[in-house]
Amino acid sequence: MDLNSIGNTYQNGKDILKVLSEMKSWQAGLLAAGVIAFTGANTYLIIKEDSKIDKSVYISEWQRAAQGDLKETLSKPGVAIPQSEYPVYFSEEDGTFSKFLVKPGDKVTPGTPLYEYESVNLDRDRNRIESEIEQLTNQIDSVQNHISSLNNYLSALEAEQAYTSTDAEKEEKDLSVSIHDTEKEILLQELEADLLEDERDKYEEQLDYVNEQTGVMSYLSEIEGQIVSISEDLDNPVLMIRSEAAAVKGKLDEKELQKVVQGQETAVESGTLKKDFTGRVASVQTMPETPLSTETQASYPFTVELDQAQEKLENLHPGMQLNVEITTGEAKDAVVAPSKSIMKQNDKEYVIVLNSVGKTEKREVQEGLKVKGSSEVVSGLEQQEPLMLHPKPAAEISREFFTPFTMDKFYPGALKHMTNREKLKYFLLGMFNR
Structure with a gap:
């Protein structure tokens, strides 16, 4: 039993006292003694580390998988260069x-x-x-x-x-x-x-x-x-x-070199001209332009060929500073899950699904493209399936779960519409439900 449950039990206990006060003294005493004994026994079994009692899992955060598009981009500074001859x-x-x-x-x-x-x-x-x-x-x-x-x-x-x-x-x-x-x-x-x-x-x-x-x-x-x-x-x-095609030149470090290949789409922005251009990566050199050294990081040149007609590029002169955004990965109409819902264990990837029968389910998935906290799930998951966030490898599996109490579904007058018997019933359910 967690602290939230104990707190809720304490609040509900005020209503139970009213029920007890309406009983005869010997009946109230007998019921109170039974409740205390039953509560103590169950509390001990729940808290006891090696207890075999089937506990529920508290899911503090969860989110549904969705369908959407992901695009991974790499932003690099570039410079306009003379047209190739x-x-x-x-x-x-x-x-x-x-x-x-x-x-x-x-x-x-x-x-x-x-x-x-x-x-x-x-x-x-x-x-x-x-x-x-x-x-x-x-x-x-x-x-x-x-x-x-x-x-x-x-x-x-x-x-x-x-x-x-x-x-x-x-x-x-x-x-x-x-x-x-x-x-x-x-x-x-x-x-x-x-x-x-x-x-x-x-x-x-x-x-x-x-x-x-x-x-x-x-x-x-x-x-x-x-x-x-x-x-x-x-x-x-x-x-x-x-x-006729103008070009843009930029540099990549050794990690970026692994992501950029010829033919990738690019978006090029000129702050001076207040214009945007489109193009593709025309070439990527795998030999660094800087001298080989163990003390400095190598840089690898790449060029982008712009798609626009020549008249639209007339004011784009050699030496102008540009920003190049390269699309290094893209997934369309993919199943998308929060990256924080995916855990790695023994070189495999898993999620904890909150399934339709009210239990947690550990499921193997394949993670694809990962962009800004969202991950493409290539297999193992359907859109709209609810997922536990921040799962741990030791998370309880195939256990009933419960989520945080939401105040928007509670209103102060709710207790006024319950009988004393109903109040007692829900109090005991809240106390002893596994």
């Missing part, structure tokens, strides 16, 4: 140079002809391009077959999960993890297929152009940007193209 070369082995098809200031896109030359072997160029297209097509087919196999495997896992017994918690947890990993792999393979198809499209454009020529070839741009210089003397590089 790409050199274009001409080799006399390809043929005889004819003329430039662009001039400084011109904007180009992938597939734009940059210069013409008379090919010494048109068939050789055609065969080379066709070989590239065939190789890319085979790669795409291989990736598509792999995606098809993964989808079949995913369907089998989902079907197996649908027929898995709810009592088989470990099996259901393993299935949930496998489904999650398979869905992730499918997305990566679909991205790989898209990139390969884009590359094949470029070669098909080159092949179309070659087939239209009669010995005169054009070198096609591979990027989108602006021509910044031309070498009329044909000194390599004969052309320089500046990428």
Whole structure:
């Protein structure tokens, strides 16, 4: 019995005295002696450390699991850097140079002809391009077959999960993890297929152009940007193209390096321009830019390529200070639980669920993304299930529980509507209920 219960018992005792006062003296004395003896015996059994009496568990704090989105971000300072420049070369082995098809200031896109030359072997160029297209097509087919196999495997896992017994918690947890990993792999393979198809499209454009020529070839741009210089003397590089996409540079420490990868979404803020930009991590260098030393922490450069059109970036000049927020993890429509409801024991994670039959239930779960006191629960828990906060490994399991008394459900006039017999009944229930 805890102090709160004793305090409540004391308050309720005032009403019991009224009941006793209405009885005859010998009846009241007998009842009082019985109550005292029964109370003393039960109090001893409850407090006694090695007592086998089944005690209730007091849950001081609890909260329900919910459904929601979690996003883990990393905020880093950055600086605007000059747009990347790409050199274009001409080799006399390809043929005889004819003329430039662009001039400084011109904007180009992938597939734009940059210069013409008379090919010494048109068939050789055609065969080379066709070989590239065939190789890319085979790669795409291989990736598509792999995606098809993964989808079949995913369907089998989902079907197996649908027929898995709810009592088989470990099996259901393993299935949930496998489904999650398979869905992730499918997305990566679909991205790989898209990139390969884009590359094949470029070669098909080159092949179309070659087939239209009669010995005169054009070198096609591979990027989108602006021509910044031309070498009329044909000194390599004969052309320089500046990428339209502006970039941001920042630094990571060794812990942050483990979280940031190419392709992650970013939000970039300029305090000077009062503008926000979006982009993606373009590169992460795994070699530090600082000298290797045991005395200083290494820093690893990363770059972000911005998505905005060039006209929106005109006032973003090299050297401007920016804040970069990198999305390092994201979980959508996830089961979310308070991080303080999850305990670790023997390299496993558990929660104490307050189940529908009024007992505590220790349940193994798998914790995923953790953000600001909230945790994604990948398996083992459903939304809206109530959880004990701050559980301990030695928490009582499969015991009846009770929660704090709430004043909003109590009003002073409640006792006035009870008979003396009801008051005595509830007093005894409060005293001896396990």
